[in-house]
Amino acid sequence: MRLLVLGGTAWLGGEIVSAALQQGHDVVCMARGERPAPDGATLVAANRDDPESYSALGGTFDAAIDVTMVPAHAKGAVTALRHRVTDWALVSTCSVYAQEDMPGQDESAPLLAPYDGPFEAEKYGECKVACEQAVLAAYGDNALVARPGLITGPGDHSDRTGYWPLRFAHPVTDDGSVLVPDAPDTSVQLIDARDLARWLVVATERGTGGVFNTTTEHVPLSDYLALAREVAGYDGEVVAVDQQWITDHNIQPWAGERSLPLWLPQPEYAGFATRSVAAARAAGLETRPLEESIRDTLAWELRTGPGRPRRAGLSPTDERDLIAAARHDG
Structure with a gap:
């Protein structure tokens, strides 16, 4: 198969290229050229x-896989290449859904209104809806739309899925304690970038079309944290704080500065990480054990340096101050 990967030099794109090369495919990457393509792929440096x-x-190409979040790029690509590429796959996101409080929804759930203006981070989901619409309109039954949940694994520079295993491996408080959310109703739903990449390549080989929630079965956040502690070999004290306390102390959910990564307030986000994956499973999606993803992500974090600037989580100073406040309040 001659495969075009639009992107292919950053994290997920690079995993897709590597998976395709392992399958013996001829791979061409189109990207800005700021990073090299994986060995064995041909890089075409271009500005979309x-x-x-x-x-x-x-x-011509048998298939293309696009990871863009920019509506103009998605539309421009399918317009320019419709008669040169047989099948088209788009990596979208579960953030396209309009309703976040309903557990168990499948791919038929209502979507956000599309936004096809210049990309804006706060309109990420809306931009991805517009990307989906462009691909589906151009390719119809020959289009594959993958809607992953949060992507994990080695290379997660968002710091969302590396935060907890690294924190348990390297606590930043003097006594080794770690602040965690007491969130019995919160779930997490992660997919390893390597598993997503492998499935995208296999599905493309098979000519699979349709829309799929490409993530894993959800697990309670408490189970994820327990597994991260086990992988990191952590036996210190966890200081658990509930949702109201988190809100009162201006700690952000999910990601970003002064946040508790992966935690989301309930019940308004009860459906965010509990989506049905039945269709993707039926289409051959296989995922590795969560423990393996946590272990490999931690190993990558340790290689890249625990002290590097973080894009998500609590700073050491914040965590020390918050733990002192929690103990005082308790």
Whole structure:
């Protein structure tokens, strides 16, 4: 198979290219050229802001996999390449859904209104809806739309899924305690980038079409934290704080500065990480044990340096102050 990967040099794109090369495919990456492509792939350096950029690609392709979140890029690519690429896959996101409080919803759940203007981070879900619409309109039954949940594994520079295993491996408080959310109703639903990449390549080989929630079965956040503690070999004290306490102390949910990664307030997000994955399982999605993803993510975190600037979580100073406040309040 001659495969075009639009992207292919960052985290997930690189995993897709590597998976395709392992399957013996001829892979061409189109990206800005700021990073090298994985060994064995051909890199075409181009800026997709220019509609003429696709002219740099030679020949035809059996399939393309696009990871873009920019509606103009998604639309421009399918417009320029519709008659040169047989099948098209788009990596979308479960953030396209309009309703976050209903557990167990499948791919038929209502979506956000599409936004096809310039990409805005706060409109991430809306931008992905517009990307989906462009691909589905151009390719119909030959389109594959993958809606992953939160992606984990080695290389997660968002710091959301590396935060907890690293924190348990390297506590930042003097006594080794770690602040955790007491959130019995919160779930997490993660997929390893390597598993997502492998499935995308296999599904593309098979000509699979349709829309799929490509993530794993959900597990309670408490179970995830317990597993992260076990993998990290942590036997210190966890200081658990409930949702009201978290809110009162201006700790952010999910990601970003001064946050508790993966935690989301309930019940308004009861459906965010509990989506049905039955369709993807039926289409051959296989995922590794969560413990393996945590272990490999921690190993990557330790290699890249525990002291690097973080994009999610609590700073050491914040955590020390918050633990002192929690003990005082308790």
